[in-house]
Amino acid sequence: MKALPLGKVYQLLEPGPVVLLTTARRGRANVMTLSWHMMVEFEPPRVACVVSNANYSHAALRATRECVIAVPAAHLASKVVEVGNCSGRDLDKFAAFGLTPLPAQKVSPPLVAECFANLECQVSDTRLVNIYNLFILEVIQAWTDPAQKNPKTIHHQGYGRFVVDGKTIKLKSLKA
């Protein structure tokens, strides 16, 4: 994994990919699937995300205030859905689905080796957690896998229907 400048993190999340979110609590790591996230600030990169209190990860995120957002390419789509179909209450999802946890540098939750990008995050604002399950995260360390060239991401359209990235187009934008 190669370090990514923090100012480039928004380019990964702004397009709306389905991501994985890892947490760790009492020595045990967990991973969930997440689509409800958005950028809030370019640099330092801040991200808002909704992690339902029905999800096992909610309590870990709240208690430890740390997570990793891992961005999977399309070839991982079936694993990503399987991760979303079960709970860390019941099983070790890394082992069950053949995902490889790697030590992060600045937080306890692991990176996901198979993902092309991994973002180490701290929870920086919990004001809207009780009302909307909405956490504000700050990305403090970002990694990309140079071996995965031009990864295509997936975007959830509901009920297991995903759209995969197609062609890219370039238009003259005056803004980032």
Added chain:
Amino acid sequence: MKALPLGKVYQLLEPGPVVLLTTARRGRANVMTLSWHMMVEFEPPRVACVVSNANYSHAALRATRECVIAVPAAHLASKVVEVGNCSGRDLDKFAAFGLTPLPAQKVSPPLVAECFANLECQVSDTRLVNIYNLFILEVIQAWTDPAQKNPKTIHHQGYGRFVVDGKTIKLKSLKA
């Protein structure tokens, strides 16, 4: 435009498309380009979005507490970028870029006729506006254009680079 059940709204926004956001103030409508949005609740559909206080739309959204989120298909990409490259302070963007405002049913800001979906929204929470420019919206009326079949959306990867929806895949998800 055909009314869309509110419980289906998340299927439009969860995939992370670039959208347009219209506001109206003192009898004048405006439109901006937006990628920083996410679903917060399925039903009633709530959406979080970041509208910078550097944007002309910020003050209108704050004062009137109403907006429309319009979802453009890929054929509108160049107009969407042009809308994002200038400010409503300086010109009437609807006229300048040939976008057609249509009266909404429940809010003052207009729908955008060329977009395949339009979501009439009220601002429901402004607690994080001062800190992050983050508004919580509630979608109170949703419309789709039945004439636009299987529209492909665009996703911003930074600096005018967009990825267009490619193929869709279906995987067995146990959740919405």
